[in-house]
Amino acid sequence: MKAPYLITDANRLADSFTTLPEAESQPVVIMISGLPGTGKSYFCRRLAERLPFLILESDALRKQLFTSPTYAADESAYLFRTTYQLIEDLLKKGIPVILDATNLEERHRERLYNIAERLKARLILVNVQAPIELVEKRLKKRADNKNNQDNSDADWAVYQKMRMTAEKIKRRHFTVDTSRDITPVIDKVVREAKR
Ligand SMILES: Nc1ncnc2c1ncn2[C@@H]1O[C@H](COP(=O)(O)OP(=O)(O)OP(=O)(O)O)[C@@H](O)[C@H]1O
Ligand SMILES: [Mg+2]
Secondary structure (H helix, E strand, O other), X not given: OOOHHHHXXXXXXXXXXXXXXXXXXXXXXXXXXXXXXXOHHHHHHHXXXXXXXXXEEXXXXXXXXXXXXXXXXXXXXXXXXXXXXXXXXXXXXXXOEEEEXXXXXXXXXXXXXXXXXXXXXXXXXXXXXOOHHHHHHHHHHHHHOOOOOOOOOOOHHHHHHHHOOOOOOOOOXXXXXXXXXXXXXXXXXXXXXXX
């Protein structure tokens, strides 16, 4: 049985969206994965300019659920259970969504694979990558610019730690290297989503 506060929190997050993309009969769900600073959020924003998607950015949701996030394991576990509940509710209504989160471990990704299968939603996987030297530059710039609009607090130390936990995606997926022009991959994902 799901804890009642989890349902309440998922509903509270759902109520915070002021505009939603139009419902579809078989909605697409896009799962983004990649280490901090690789350019996931940037990619999602560019993609959502091309096709109407609701972006669920894990760090933004975390800050709505927890006013002073600790990034502790139990906090992340609760965040993801709530996020998956929210995705399920949105897909049931036909709303196309993008999950913008690191999604580094297969056992975490599998939860979304299962939801998509059960709800007959179309799942598209995108792995976002960037050369380590570029990520280091981006994350050091982020740390120097504390007043930015960035929802993520991940820094270079977090990147180095998370790098050890990243697992290869076993399913068919798109890969984008954000040190290069991302438009060709955006085009491919758009084409796949429109099929
Ligand atoms: N394709 C790109 N071209 C130019 N700059 C980019 C590109 N992708 C990302 N950046 C820049 O790199 C920085 C990190 O990108 P972004 O915030 O999208 O990473 P992220 O993967 O979402 O990180 P996190 O996991 O910490 O949320 C940002 O300043 C962003 O503007
Ligand atoms: Mg991000």
